[in-house]
Structure formats: structure tokens, C-alpha cells
Amino acid sequence: MFQNLSERLEGALKVIKGKHKITEINVAEAVKDVRKALVEADVNYKIAKEITERIKEKALGQKILIAVEPYQLMIKIVEDELAQLMGGQKADLMLTGSPAVVLMAGLQGSGKTTFSAKLANQIKRQGRQVLLVACDVYRPAAIEQLKTLALQIGVDVYSEPENNNPVAIAQNAIQYAKANHKNVVIVDTAGRLAVDEEMMNEIEKIKKAINPCEILFVVDSMTGQDAVNTAKAFNERLDFTGVVLTKLDGDTRGGAALSIRAVVEKPIKFIGTSEKIDGIDVFHPDRMARRILNMGDVVGLVEKAQQAFDEKEAERLNKKLRQNQFDFNDFLSQIQQIKKMGNIKDLMSMVPGMSKMMKDVDIPEDAFKSTEAIIFSMTPKERENPQLLISGNGSGSRRKRIALGSGTSIQEVNALVKQFEEMRKVIKKINAMQNTGKKLGKIFGR
Template identity: 60%
Template sequence: MFDSLQDKMESAFKNLKGEGKLTEINVAQSIKEIRRALVAADVNYKIAKEFTDKIKDEALGSKNILKSVKPGELMVKIVMDEMTTLMGGQATGINVKGNPGVVLVAGLQGSGKTTFSGKLALFLKEKKSMKPLLVACDVYRPAAIDQLTVLAEQIGAAVYKEPENKNPVSIAQNAIAYAKGHSHDVVIVDTAGRLAIDEVMMTEIRNIKSGINPTETLFVVDSMTGQDAVNTALAFNDVIDYDGVVLTKLDGDTRGGAALSVKYTVGKPIKFASTGEKLNTLDVFHPERMAQRILGMGDIVSFVEKAQDQFDEEEAKRLEKKIKRNKFDYNDFLQQVNQIKKMGDLKSLMGMIPGMGKAIKDIDINDGAFSKVESIIYSMTEDERLKPEILNMSRKRRIAMGCGHNIHEINMFVKQFEQMRKMMTQMSKGKGMERMMQQMQQKR
């Protein structure tokens, strides 16, 4: 995410390394590099100049105040604060209050509206304990209704559709009536997109909004389109006056222009950020956390929040007892792997850890990273999973044949598992596990 922008920003701060204080000369050099980095990230030049002028004024105004802080660190702090402000300052919630609450989803074709609608339904179901109803109002795109139906099935949500009806306004109105009669407390209306802005599309989305009076209208932006996305967002806002923006495909080759410019240009907050195709990869947009990630500082708060979502107190206590008795087995390990996978895209997760983003940016880490481990464990008998110590050479050969990996790979995995189990047992005896569990419980 934002790898190129991150590298260029880091280069800009290098000018201040070894400097004793901020001066007009070294600040000007850094400002020049920062402005270039923003323009290269497809941020409008006017916005980039105003942004860097603010940084310059702040830096030169602070140069004699914090003498104990290194110039490079001070500049990073100033840039992060200004970048946070540029992207909205603080997280903004979604309004789903109503009987039912109605969320209208709009955007260009290919921006990821339908996938986002499914992600939002899952988010509201899991985070807000709501009962969402997805509504198929894209009456033009082939298989759009089928796609929304499949997404609904995957997350265990209901979908409202009228395949023969080509009037999206009446479909949406009928869906809201249906929701009231079937205890759905939020309705998510997925609308049609177009390849470009045209009067027919704008009229239709305006009619849908006026026909259903949504409690929240969201505009979905493909973050890979940079400044073009911002211009489109501005055009849509003039027509439907939406409440917030959703940035999709942040895991792609994102330059950062949309994230950094849209709030300034349109005046509407970014409410959600989406990465990948997995339905659990939707996050509330936090400007400060995003600024930290762009500047290579990671996002440990979001990482901990994702971990806590999968944390079960009773399960943790059970696991701790097994670890203390050195009884942690392959079933337990498999369960932990599944919990990690539920947290989202593995590379994105690792990128949230400070210092890890740059280290792994050129490494291919995909969702199949655990597939070898899972195939090995699934090739074991129930006894072997429960009793790791019974794995002799004969059993390992059978497991190797069952999972399609060679005996060396099986031996390596078994050795690493035993080393991990030993380390966990030692940690638990030293009260390390207990302290970790207590800290996680306090943060919940």
C-alpha cells in the first residue's frame, strides 16, 4: 500500500539526518521532495503546494521550540499531523439508524460497489449485531444480481431482488417495505455503475435517492485511479450530495492521490477503506493511522483491534492450560491458523506492524501461505493431531503421501512445531502468557 509514496517520503526526510536543527535551507530541500512525492502520487499540484506550504510554516515556526527532538523526527511529526488533517482528521461513523436504516451505494462501474455492499453487510452484522438486507438494484450489468446473491450467501445475509423489474427506484422502495415486514434493521442498496459519467446515470441515481431518502449515501472510489477518482467523486457529489467516500482496492498499485485529495476536494469524509476480495477486509478509515502507514510507521492499533476481534477469552484460558502442560497439539495450532486467516489479508496485516511494511514489500505473501501447513495437518489421523509425540518415520511417510509434500518438508514442519511448542511452554511458566492474556483482556 502506497509503497512508492512511502519511499519518496523517506527520501525527503533523509535530507535532515545528521542536521543539528531545522533551517530554511534544509526545510526547503525536504519540502521540495515531499511536493514531488505527492505530485507523483497523483495529488493535484494545488493541493500538494498548499499542503507543503503549511508544513514549511510549521517546521520553521517550530525549529527553536523543541531542541531535544531531532530535526528529522520533528519533520515526520509535522508531516503526519498535516497529512492526518488533509485526510479528515478523525474517523467518521456511518448512520444506519432508522426503521430500517437505509444505505445507498453509488459509484462508477468497476469501482467495487457490489463487493463493498457485501463487505458492509458483513461489517454491520458482526460489528453492530444488525440484520442487513442486500438489495440488487443494478438492472443493467450481466450477472450483477447473481454476484450479490452469492455474496449474501457467503455471509449469511438476505438479498432482495426482482429480476423482471427494470425500475431500480421501485425495487429499492419495495425492498424497504420488505425489510420492515421481516425485521431487517438496515437495507443496503447496490446500484448500477457506468463506464463514465453520463446524464442518464446521474438522473437514475438522483431518482433512487429521492425515492428512498436513505439515512446514508456512500460513494465508492477505486483508489487505483488517483486524481481521476477525485474528479469523479466531485461530479457525483454535485448530483447526490453523498455523506461519505469508500476507498476500494487499497491493496493494489495505489499511488495515494485519492486518499490524500478526496476530503480536501469534495469536503466529504472517507468512511471506509477496503482491501482485497475477501469479505472481512473492510475497515473504518482512520486518517491518523493511514498517515502513519504512508510514512512507514505501521498501524499497530488496527492490528491489535483485528486480533481482538478473533480473541475468545474462554478459548484463551483453555489454550493457556494446555500450553502450561505442554499439551498444545496440531488441532490447537490449526485453530490458531484459522483465526489469523480470519483477520484478513496476510501481507496487509504484516504491513501494519511498524518496520515490517518496507521489509516485506517485495515479498510475495498471499492467502495460500498457510496452505502447506493445513494440508500436512489434515493428512494426519485424529490421534496424530492430538499426540504430536507419536509421529514416527512411518507415519510421516504416510502423511507426506497424503498431502503431496516430501518427507523433508514434513520433518521441517514437525521440528518447527516442536520448537514453537517448547518456547510457548517456557513462556507460560515464566508468567509471560498470563501477562499477555491479561493485557488483551484489559484492552477489550
């Protein structure tokens, strides 16, 4: 995500690095390179010019504090301007009405149907009853795709396969939702071109018929500056309430995300981060700015961890760790919790400085596959008592059997067992240090 832009901005700001003061010359040089980086990322030239003029004005107007280097100050100014360009603050989804109706709109292939299911899944987790509505009566198998996705998340779908009138389907769906106590209705519509007058009239009629509290324009961020032009055309007809950027995990230059907010003056509310059903994030302009500048997103990482980790499971594990009883069952549980958080490479990029380090590192989606296979090939007794594989009688033959059962090599099993043992030693040392601290506390307390 934004990898090319991040690298170019870093190169542009290196002009200031090592300087002891900000001058018109080094600021002008840095700003010129920042503007070039933004334009090459497919940001609208006019917007790129405006933002860099503001950066230059702020930089030259700042008094340098002794504790702050010019480079650090410049980074902060660029971060603030990028965040402001993308909206400044996050925009919440306003679900009002009974039921609250969300209308999805966009071009063909932008990912509306998939995103509709992702949004339904997120809203359902908040304790609301959600209904998905299949109003794409033109694309073959569109209704079946929505039903398949809905089945994964346990959400109902309203459809009328024999009805070719999406306006009537949407109206009937609202009545169905009221009768069946659904809090939120998400209406998935057909993809359409802004120049297709008949199709644009149709979605305007749907909007008028169901009076949605939110109209989300879904756009494929890989279409670059064309996405901005399309958003502008749709906004003139629908006056939508927010933008959704899909496929930000792909090979995108990022220009659409940076300039779409400034052009249509509507907030980016969500981003699609993967093809998985939970690959959806609320858009935070300040956090995105930090990630673009390779400063990470620790808050976002913590939030993902909070969503993935079960409180009771964490308490149980904490108790076992304190008692030095961590076993392979616990290790497996932690791997499965981490997998719930999303793509490992994307998670690593949220740690400050890691994005650059992970640039050429290929982390496959199934990175934990062999580790899980090895643990699953252990007997229940071996998982509960790791010592049997570390130094117990017949540990060698046990490891050989596990390698055969998991389809891995004896070397891979040996490496996992060794890593696990090293981890247990570290846990034991931490516990010993904590116990020593408690004893000293009691002594000094007396």
C-alpha cells in the same frame, strides 16, 4: 498499499536525517522533495502545495527539544498534516431511521456490488438484520452476483427481475424491509457516468424516493486523480455523505485517498482491502498516515486480532499453554484464526518498520496450505501427542506416511516437527520463569 509514496517520502525526509538543527535550507529541500513525492503519487498539485507550505511553516516555527531530533520532529509534522488532509478523525456510519437506508453510488466497475455485500456482512456482525436491494437493472448478471455474495454471508436480497424501474424497486424494498423487521437496507445501484444526464437523474429520483440516511460514493482508488474529479461531479448532484475507496490492495499510487477528502469535503468512511468478503476496513486518517510513513498500525492489528480470535478458544488455549500441553490441534486452530485476520503481507505491513522489510518478499495467499495439509494428514493420536513424531518409536515411518498423505516432502514434515518442538521448548521456558516469579513473590510477600 501506498508503497511508492512511502518510499518517496522516506527519501525526501532523509535530507533532515542526521542534522542537529532545522534550518531554512534543509527544510526547503525536504519540503520540495515531499511535494514532488505527493504529486507523483497523483495528489492534486494545489493540495500538495498547500500541505507542504504548512509543513514548512510548522517546521521553521518549532523549537527543537533536546530529546527530539529534527528528523523525528519533521516526521511528526508530516504525519499530522497527512492525517489532517485525509480528514483528521474517522467518520462513523450514521444508521438512523427505521429502517436505516444506505444508498450506494459510483462508476461502473468501481466495486459497488461487492462492497455492498461487505458492508452488509460487517453490519450483520453488529447484530442487525440487513437487507440488500438489487437496483442495477442494466448490467447483465448484476442481480445474480449480489445474490451469490449475499448467500455467503446469510443476508436476504430483494429483487424484482421483471421490473426495469429501479426507483419503484427501491421503494418496494423499503416496504418489504419494514414488513420483515429489517434494521438496515443497502441499495446497490447501477454504475453510471457523471456526464450521463439520464442516469444521474435516475439516481437523484432514487435518493428522493427512499430518503437514505447515508449515501456512499464508491470509487476505484486505482483510477487516481480521475477518481477525485468524478467524486466532485457526483457530490454536486447527490450531496453524498461519505466516500468508499476500493482496491487499495492493488497497484495504486494513493493520490485519490490523500486528496479526495480535501476536494469534495466529505469523509472517507471505508476502504476495500481485498477481494474477500471481509476485506473491508473503517478508514482511520491518523492510522493511514502512520502506515504511509512506514510507522505501522499496531492498534489496527490488535483490532483485527480481536475480531478474529474467539474468547473461549483463547481461554482454552491459554490453559493448555500454562500446562505445557500445546499440541498440533492447537497449532492448527491458531493458523486458522490468523487466516481470518486477512492477507498476511498486509498484516505484516501493520507492524512498524515491516513494510519496508517486506517490500520484495512475496507471501502467497495460501502460505499455510502445506502446513495445514501436513497436520490434516496426521492421525488424531499424533496430533494430540506430538512426541510420537518427535522421538517416539517409528517416528521416521510416521513422518514418511504424513509426507505422502499431504503431498509434501519428508524434509517439509521434518522442518515443521522441528519448528513445533522448538516452539514448545520456548513455551516451557516461559512457564518455568513465570512459576519462579510466583514463588519469589510469595517468599518476599512473607
